[in-house]
Amino acid sequence: METNSKTDPHQATPPAPLEVFDQAASLDQTGGDPGLLNQLVTVFLEQLPSLLPPLATAVQRRDGTAVRKAAHALASSISVLSAPLPCAAARRLERMGLNSELDSMEQAHAEVLHHLALLRQALAASIATKKP
Amino acid sequence: MSASGNAGPGTPNSRRVLVVDDDAGTRLLIAHHLKRAGYETILATHLAEAREVFTKELPNGLNAVISDYLMPDGTGLELLQWIKQRDPSLATVIVTAVGERTLVQESLRGGACDFLDKPIQIPTLLKAVETGIKRTEVQRRLQDAELSIKEVGRFQQFMLGANPAHLPTLIDICWHPKHAAGGDLVNVFQLEAGRMLVLVADISGHDLKAGFISAYFQGIVRGMIEKKTPIEEVFDYFNRFLLREWSGGNTFNVAASVSACAFVIDLAQKQFALWNNGFPIPVAVDAQGHTTRCGIQASYPLGWFEDSAPATFKGTFESDSFVYAWTDGLEDLAAQLNLTPLCLASRLLKAHSSGVQLPELEGCSDDVLAIRIRLSVQASGSDFQHIVCEHYYEDQDREIDQHQSQWATRLQRALPGLSAATLHDVLLCTREAVVNAIRYGCLDSGGEPCALQVSYRPQQSLLRVEVNDPGQGHDFDWAAYQTAAAEELLPAHRGLALIHGLPNATRVARNGASLTMDFLLQP
Numbered sequence: 172m173e174t175n176s177k178t179d180p181h182q183a184t185p186p187a188p189l190e191v192f193d194q195a196a197s198l199d200q201t202g203g204d205p206g207l208l209n210q211l212v213t214v215f216l217e218q219l220p221s222l223l224p225p226l227a228t229a230v231q232r233r234d235g236t237a238v239r240k241a242a243h244a245l246a247s248s249i250s251v252l253s254a255p256l257p258c259a260a261a262r263r264l265e266r267m268g269l270n271s272e273l274d275s276m277e278q279a280h281a282e283v284l285h286h287l288a289l290l291r292q293a294l295a296a297s298i299a300t301k302k303p
Numbered sequence: 304m305s306a307s308g309n310a311g312p313g314t315p316n317s318r319r320v321l322v323v324d325d326d327a328g329t330r331l332l333i334a335h336h337l338k339r340a341g342y343e344t345i346l347a348t349h350l351a352e353a354r355e356v357f358t359k360e361l362p363n364g365l366n367a368v369i370s371d372y373l374m375p376d377g378t379g380l381e382l383l384q385w386i387k388q389r390d391p392s393l394a395t396v397i398v399t400a401v402g403e404r405t406l407v408q409e410s411l412r413g414g415a416c417d418f419l420d421k422p423i424q425i426p427t428l429l430k431a432v433e434t435g436i437k438r439t440e441v442q443r444r445l446q447d448a449e450l451s452i453k454e455v456g457r458f459q460q461f462m463l464g465a466n467p468a469h470l471p472t473l474i475d476i477c478w479h480p481k482h483a484a485g486g487d488l489v490n491v492f493q494l495e496a497g498r499m500l501v502l503v504a505d506i507s508g509h510d511l512k513a514g515f516i517s518a519y520f521q522g523i524v525r526g527m528i529e530k531k532t533p534i535e536e537v538f539d540y541f542n543r544f545l546l547r548e549w550s551g552g553n554t555f556n557v558a559a560s561v562s563a564c565a566f567v568i569d570l571a572q573k574q575f576a577l578w579n580n581g582f583p584i585p586v587a588v589d590a591q592g593h594t595t596r597c598g599i600q601a602s603y604p605l606g607w608f609e610d611s612a613p614a615t616f617k618g619t620f621e622s623d624s625f626v627y628a629w630t631d632g633l634e635d636l637a638a639q640l641n642l643t644p645l646c647l648a649s650r651l652l653k654a655h656s657s658g659v660q661l662p663e664l665e666g667c668s669d670d671v672l673a674i675r676i677r678l679s680v681q682a683s684g685s686d687f688q689h690i691v692c693e694h695y696y697e698d699q700d701r702e703i704d705q706h707q708s709q710w711a712t713r714l715q716r717a718l719p720g721l722s723a724a725t726l727h728d729v730l731l732c733t734r735e736a737v738v739n740a741i742r743y744g745c746l747d748s749g750g751e752p753c754a755l756q757v758s759y760r761p762q763q764s765l766l767r768v769e770v771n772d773p774g775q776g777h778d779f780d781w782a783a784y785q786t787a788a789a790e791e792l793l794p795a796h797r798g799l800a801l802i803h804g805l806p807n808a809t810r811v812a813r814n815g816a817s818l819t820m821d822f823l824l825q826p
Contacts, residue, residue: 200332200422200425201332202335202336204335207331207332207335210331211328211331211332214327214328214331215328218326218328240375243373243400244325244326247324247329248326248327248328250400250421250422250423251326251328251329251422251423252328258422262400265400
């Protein structure tokens with residue numbers, strides 16, 4: 172499921188929580204191993220700060236090839252978690268880079284950042300609920 | 304890079320998977336599930352690291368590779384191609400994002416074993432890895448088998464060329480097995496009183512089984528010859544052996560047959576004899592290039608019938624004589640190429656001695672073996688290239704156009720530089736001579752054919768056409784009538800005018816029953 176790229180993500184209807192992060196599906200993906208899921212979340216949150224600056228720079232420079240590479244790395248990173256909307260947003264940006272759709276990239280980038288912010292919140296909540 | 308898993312490196316049952324992905328979460332997820340399924344994983348974060356791991360783990364240290372498609376220093380397809388160049392047996396699974404169908408096609412064409420979509424589904428991952436590992440194992444077993452067969456073939460080549468050191472080098476051999484190994488053989492044994500035995504044989508089939516039977520047969524022949532058993536008794540023994548022990552009512556019916564020909568050569572007495580069981584009839588060639596078939600009697604291969612007496616032939620020879628022999632695989636190829644077997648055999652042997660393999664041999668449907676035995680201790684100065692070697696019978700003049708067309712094809716194939724004008728002259732003269740030989744020389748000859756032989760002598764750039772008929776010839780002084788024939792163009796003399804006028808030299812013998820025409824070609 173993808174949101175309309177012309178819509179301002181901050182004005183849109185808030186996405187359903189499971190579209191941002193489906194914890195049960197993620198746990199299923201790990202074979203029901205909460206410890207592994209915890210590790211995956213930790214790894215994701217640790218590497219996210221290093222994935223975003225190259226993407227922002229590439230969008231700012233309107234460099235399609237660099238956008239494709241940076242968005243691909245981000246999408247791959249998200250794909251280990253069941254996070255349909257953030258993953259789809261990153262994939263859409265990757266395709267835009269591949270097809271050099273330079274005019275739409277800024278909007279799509281904003282959308283990625285919005286979904287990532289929601290994902291971070293969901294993951295933080297997920298980790299918090301697991302703590303004793 | 305990092306490694307995980309229960310089985311240690313190099314342990315017999317360890318199944319090691321190289322996981323290449325620049326995303327730490329994906330590596331963690333894949334490694335976790337593979338470890339749980341009993342695999343050992345080695346992790347690499349990019350192509351350069353993957354290449355390093357691969358090189359370190361050679362040979363056979365890895366059982367499968369899972370690689371992401373897009374990575375910072377290249378693509379999974381580049382890695383796949385790099386791996387295939389170094390270990391074609393190692394199965395590689397490529398991971399792509401959903402919808403990248405063109406990448407999937409590209410990967411499969413590049414030799415990928417399978418592909419996975421991201422996000423990776425664990426059951427699909429495990430199935431792909433298991434399939435990949437099995438494929439690697441099968442490929443490695445095939446590679447091992449292929450290497451073993453090649454080793455057998457290499458040994459057979461060695462055996463073919465292994466003359467006993469104390470015997471003069473007498474034999475030129477060209478052997479081209481259909482597969483890496485086969486059942487053709489040539490062996491040389493020293494006999495008493497300076498004689499030697501050359502054994503050439505073709506085992507039915509062209510596979511490892513044929514190779515095994517070939518080795519078995521050679522061992523038996525060697526043992527019996529050393530016990531001074533006459534060769535006909537050796538053949539008889541092996542015939543009974545094939546029929547009774549290997550083909551006779553047992554559960555594993557070998558059903559093999561052996562076409563074999565043994566030459567016993569006495570260089571001092573200038574004599575040779577041969578015993579032939581189902582082998583194509585060899586051809587002797589004298590110093591002038593004249594050919595003689597070594598026997599006409601049909602015989603059967605060993606392993607066919609209880610009574611399988613060999614065809615025999617005895618002959619004398621002068622210096623600079625040869626005997627050519629070849630397997631039926633060569634005869635089939637010659638028919639396919641519209642060449643005579645002798646022509647093809649001499650071409651193959653000449654090319655082989657120059658270290659060249661003729662393109663005609665590629666894709667032939669049987670093992671091809673040609674040998675040439677020099678019936679002289681001294682090195683020969685003669686070097687013939689046989690182009691046409693045919694016999695024609697009494698009623699075959701009606702097919703003269705067809706014969707002429709065959710000669711033309713063979714001449715053009717053997718001598719690609721032959722000019723159209725010379726080819727025309729050669730064909731015209733040959734046609735006249737052969738028609739005369741069939742119509743007059745074969746008449747009342749008791750069914751004996753006339754013989755046509757065309758050969759080329761490269762040292763002299765000489766193309767020689769020889770026609771011999773079995774008749775008495777007739778007393779005709781061409782020189783006396785030459786002028787009249789030319790002036791009056793008597794129909795009966797037109798052919799003679801061509802035969803005497805177009806070649807560089809024409810010689811007749813036996814009142815014209817034997818005719819030789821020489822054409823000097825431009826070098």
